[in-house]
Amino acid sequence: MTTDTVASAVIETEEQRALRAAVAALGKRYGREYFAAVTREGKHTDELWREAGKLGYLGVNLPEEYGGGGGGIAELSIVLEELGAAGCPLLMMVVSPAICGTVIARFGTEAQQRAWLPGLADGTLKMAFGITEPDAGSNSHRITTTARRDGAGQDADWLLTGRKVFVSGVDIADATLIVGRTEVTSTDGAKTGKLKPCLFIVPRDAPGFSRSHIAMELAAPEKQFELVIDEVRLPAEALVGDADAGLLQLFAGLNPERIMTAAFALGMGRYALSKAVDYARTRQVWKDPIGAHQAIAHPLAQAHIELELARLMMQKAAYLYDAGDDMGAGEAANMAKYAAAEAAVKAVDQAVHTLGGNGLTSEYGLATLITAARVARIAPVSREMILNYVSHQSLGLPKSY
Structure with a gap:
């Protein structure tokens, strides 16, 4: 596969751009207030999950013959990223359609596919x-x-x-x-x-x-x-x-998990950054809004750059996976997860710093992201284990364990 092929793959198709816009509109109708309310009340995001399922967003990666959209992890990652950017990510998307749906679609029996895929696609079943x-x-x-x-x-x-x-x-x-x-x-x-x-x-x-x-x-x-x-x-x-192909089947689910975790982190980082940018544009302490000062503007610009770079790696990983290159996708998915997690943590931290004391208030809703952003650093695999993987598999360095 040439560099040009991969580079062209990360330019989204018209259908993917339309999906991104449609999901962003759905996320905006629910937003962070909805997400915070159900969390505070000990409930679940059932209303958003049901609507996303009815609109076909939860199963965009699953086969059309079982009610899915016939797309791939590239499309599913768009859905999760945009919901996250609106402040209402659906974590179960990482698990139910991405890991479990993918494994059953690729390796399950016809009976298992009939029993599970339609429900995973429309959201009436979760795994x-x-x-x-x-x-x-x-x-x-x-x-x-x-x-x-x-x-x-x-x-x-x-x-x-x-x-x-x-x-x-x-x-x-x-x-x-x-x-x-x-x-x-x-x-x-x-x-x-x-x-x-x-x-x-x-x-x-x-x-x-x-x-x-x-x-x-x-x-x-x-x-x-x-x-x-x-x-x-x-x-x-x-x-x-097949009982003899368990490792292959396992990693067929773990690569999408890493790609979707990257999407989860990117959405969170984008949400935090957007709040910080809005605040920096309007918050005025001296003559100009604080966003005019480079001490505020440059770290936000850096956060934006790092999020965009992480998205490119995520798109590359999704492209390779959807093209059937499991080995290439493994390396790229690990890198994407690492890059997105680091970018999200930095974006959230900078957003909180930009707002100062307001960054820790319930009104602005950024403080809870301080903990949430770090989840992407440690789950489903820690950044240290990803560095181990890259040092061994990509660089050919010896193992210490």
Whole structure:
């Protein structure tokens, strides 16, 4: 793939520009006040989710034959970015249509696709995603949630046991896509003692599947949970895709997760920057508005530049992923997530500084973003692990672990 091809890919099509404008208009009708109100009241963004679903925005990346828009992660990232820029991001978009919808669309059976994709596309169904464990953290090789067959043959039930933490939206999801591990068998059917990753759809009300809320210093409608999975019995068809291709299927969902996290961060950064710019244009302490002073203007200009650069990397990552280049998308998605998170944190910090004391008031609504912006730095993977990835995979440097 030439540089010119990638460069032209980041110039949005007429359809993508129209989608961006339409979603921005939807976001403006709800806005930050709506988002803050539902968060304060302990509710969820149900009204916005339903309307976005009816308008087809939640499923723009899913196949048309199952009610989706037939687009890709490029289009879905536009939706999340614009809602975020309006002050009302939908975090479950990262999980439900982006991770779970993508994995099921690419690797699920026809029955799984029929059962889940139409609902994920129109928003009537939601799915959570569970990968992180208390003792594994960023080391997915230490995942201990294990599935074993209860009987012989491909039709035997699975028994799933383990724990997951920091799972978003389990309380509002119809099911959770759980990353587990199964035993590897040799060609003669003997167990080797090794484990391989596999993905399972676990219904919310499955016996043995319980959740507990994790209290967070984070103002968001979506709650975080710890899951206990105690010998949960699942039918054979709960396994998504091929049991021998679990790692490929897992990363098929993690690349969109990183791209969508970048979109989430970019929207947040744009929202904060717009508030700061409006304030700097009108706030007058001396002869001219404070935005006339370079000490205010230059950091805001720098924040804008860094957000735009991060968006270009996000668009490149989405293009590569949608073109089927999983390897290239992996590098770009990690870089996009890193760049967008750093840009968002800087934009929020500068916005708060621009407003001074007003930056910490409830009236202007920027203070809650100080914590929220840092989520993109640590989830779904920390910036340090991204730097590890780039140093090893891109630069060819040796590992220290």
